Amino acid sequence: MLTLIENALLWDRDHPVPRATDVLIDGRHIARIHEVPGKLRNEASAAQQFIDGTGCTLMPGMVEGHCHLSFTGPSTNADLGNIPPEDHVLASAANATLLLRHGFTSAFSAASARLRIDVALRNAIDAGQLAGPRLRAASPELTVTGGLGDERQLHQERHGFGLIADGPIAMRQAVRLCIREGVDNLKINISGDEFVPHVRAERSPLCTDELDAFVEIARKFGKTTVAHARSSESVKQAVRAGIDCIYHCDFADEEALDLLDEHKSSVFVGPAIGLVHNALIEREKFGLDEAAVERMGLQRKFDRCVATYQQLRQRGLRVVVGGDYGFALTPMGTNARDIAHFVNFLGYSAHEALVCATSVGAELMGNGQSTGLVRESYLADLLLVRGDPLADVGILQHHSSMAMVMKDGHVCF
Ligand SMILES: [Zn+2]
Known part of the structure; x- marks a missing residue:
């Protein structure tokens, strides 16, 4: 044709x-x-x-560099565990088609809410059974007891987007399990997050031996590693462990920025600023009161994210676009808003921001296919x-x- x-x-x-x-x-x-x-x-x-x-x-075509196709509009992380699996797969498939409709022809997944959803979507897309972007399928967010993604309570079993593995032995097993089930990307949560009261963004609950075990097994199978790292310590841990794509990095101090700079030919970063932007600036639209925003320190987090990425832009880091779309706060389909955030807040020209959303994202996809x-x-x-x-x-x-x-x-x- x-x-x-x-x-x-x-x-x-x-x-x-x-x-x-x-x-x-x-x-x-x-x-x-x-x-x-x-x-x-x-x-x-x-x-x-x-x-x-x-x-x-x-x-x-644009590349969504921090994609969660199986985040189907939850208000809280625990909401994701309450969706029956059948409904969850169908809603995730609808997200895939929606994202393609909005001009994203590739999606690099930053975690699947359940182990096989991304894998099933990728296979259906590749087989021509489902309209969706080229997809790098991810694992759930590997985490430790008490880390971001551990939604359990002492009196009841609950699930969110986490797969809990404590200690290097359990971590190796969890990574191997995800690989056996067909993922391309392994995701790990090194720091906490302001949205989680018991493990805030500047906490780093993951131990180095757990992170090293994660990277060791991923490397043995030739898989890509991605990390949630907001605290300065977690960014340093991620760079030293050899993580391929480090998300957020909001609170990176000078030493962390220098480390990223030293490794800029091998590492990608992504601010995923959309979620914090919407929670902070459009909180009324989503029914968040001012006290909650203050409690979570979202203004400070937003300001630190802006300062960090202005620096990373000047240092020539490869930064990908994608803003944690898929939550109630960040409806799927509105993903390209993050390109405007690069221009309005992070100091990028329109040309530079579009390069991040196309050719830099295509490099991150790294699947040997020439796109971007x-x-x-x-x-x-x-x-x-x-x-x-x-x-x-x-x-x-x-x-x-x-x-x-x-x-x-x-x-x-
Ligand atoms: Zn995310």
């Missing part, structure tokens, strides 16, 4: 100033790119599909956006801005 997209303004990392371009897609791949519109018409007279891109921007750029021989994961995202990255939040979402050369929406 040959598809010709004509006269769209092409933007990607390597084309910072958009120009009118024709792009020919042959099957799953980008076959030809020509900057003089109209020239490819002759070559592509056999094209079966012509798409007029006039007035639109053609850009790579509009380049000949790359997979045709493309968006045709009504208007100019460089003038206003905010337009990417709206499905109505998407004139076309193409994945694998196939027009999905």
Whole structure:
């Protein structure tokens, strides 16, 4: 199947100033790119599909770099454990389709609420049974007793998104279990979180021997490791252990920033600022009172996140976009809001923020597939956006801005 997209303004990392371009897609791949519109018409007279891109921007599909497809709108972490598994899988599948509809053609999972949900979604998407982004499937959040994700109470069994493993032996077993069940990414919670009263963000309950055991087994199987690390200590633990992608890093001190800097060719980071942003700035919309926001210290956390990422941007760290979407506070589908947060709060230009959301995210996906750029021989994961995202990255939040979402050369929406 040959598809010709004509006269769209092409933007990607390597084309910072958009120009009118024709792009020919042959099957799953980008076959030809020509900057003089109209020239490819002759070559592509056999094209079966012509798409007029006039007035639109053609850009790579976006990558959700901190994705939770199985977070289906809970208000609290424990809510996730109360959903019957059958309902949970269907709601997660709906999230996959919703995310693709909103222009995310790839999703790097930062944890699955239950062990096999991400795996089942990825397999169904790859088999063409479910419309969704390319997915790197994650484990649940590995944690320790009393850590973020341990929702149990002494008098009753409860589940959230955690898989609890205390000590290196249990940790090795938990990692092997997740790998046996087919995950691509292993997630571990090194620090706590302001949303959890008994283990706040600046606490680091995980011990180094547990973290080392986690990384050791993941490496043996060639899997990717990702970590929740808000406290400064947890960021240092993560870098020293060799974690591939470190999320949050809000409270990183100078030593932690220097460590990240030293390892910037091998590590990715992501602020996942959307959840804190909404809890703090739009708290009334979600029925959060001021006292709760104060109790959780969300203003301080937000300010530290902003200061950290302004630094990490200047130091040239590879930062991915994704903001913990999927909670009641952060409805799935609104994920592209985080691109605007990069511009409005973290000091990024629109071009830089869009690079984070496309080619940097594609690097993190790291699946040997060429995506994230509009380049000949790359997979045709493309968006045709009504208007100019460089003038206003905010337009990417709206499905109505998407004139076309193409994945694998196939027009999905
Ligand atoms: Zn998360």
